[in-house]
Amino acid sequence: MGNIREVTKSIARIWRLHKTRESLYRSAMRMADLGSCRKTCSLGYMNSVLFRKEVGEMYDCCKYSLEDAKLSSIATSDPAENFQEAEKVELFLALIEIQDRIISAYHILSQELDPSSEQPFLMTDHVHKLNELNQLLEKEIISMGLHAELFAVA
Numbered sequence: 764m765g766n767i768r769e770v771t772k773s774i775a776r777i778w779r780l781h782k783t784r785e786s787l788y789r790s791a792m793r794m795a796d797l798g799s800c801r802k803t804c805s806l807g808y809m810n811s812v813l814f815r816k817e818v819g820e821m822y823d824c825c826k827y828s829l830e831d832a833k834l835s836s837i838a839t840s841d842p843a844e845n846f847q848e849a850e851k852v853e854l855f856l857a858l859i860e861i862q863d864r865i866i867s868a869y870h871i872l873s874q875e876l877d878p879s880s881e882q883p884f885l886m887t888d889h890v891h892k893l894n895e896l897n898q899l900l901e902k903e904i905i906s907m908g909l910h911a912e913l914f915a916v917a
Contacts, residue, residue, distance in 0.1 A: 766875070767825060773872040774822045780865045781815035787858050794851060799906070803899045807858065810896065814889050821882055852907065855900045862893045 788808035791797070797804060869886045876882050 770872065770875050771822065771825050773868065773875065774818060774825060777865060777868045777872065778815060778818045778822060780861060780868060781811050781818060784858065784861045784865065785811035785815060787854065787861060791851075791854050791858070794854075797851075800851075800855075800903045803896070803903060806899075807896050810892055814892075817885060817889075821885070852904055855904055859897050859900050862897050866890050866893050 785808065788804055788811055791804040792801065792808060869890050873883050873886055876886075
């Protein structure tokens with residue numbers, strides 16, 4: 764395992780990203796006219812809760828208990844408050860962006876971990892599921908007839 768302090772910081776960063784992702788999915792599920800998107804948003808929300816818990820367990824295994832803070836004490840802003848009902852596409856694009864950031868963070872962290880440990884396998888599973896969710900969100904955007912926004916951002 765690489766520098767334990769950097770690994771711990773990377774895991775905490777991923778945890779914060781999952782917390783933001785959870786908030787964005789919660790905001791999406793509050794929208795009235797989700798239609799077929801509701802299932803995707805529910806799946807994304809449940810994944811974000813589960814992944815954040817699993818990342819928290821990774822953090823607890825790696826942290827130095829006398830110096831590193833508890834993850835629950837880390838404050839995060841709530842970007843989901845910025846989205847209104849009419850901004851469904853922007854919210855979906857924000858979800859895709861945050862999931863891409865998490866995938867990138869996983870790739871960086873995986874280079875620091877012991878390849879024979881369980882953690883890289885867990886992260887590979889997370890990356891696979893995040894990619895699937897991104898594909899589902901992209902399909903939802905396209906089905907709304909708003910695929911020009913999707914490709915303008917990508």
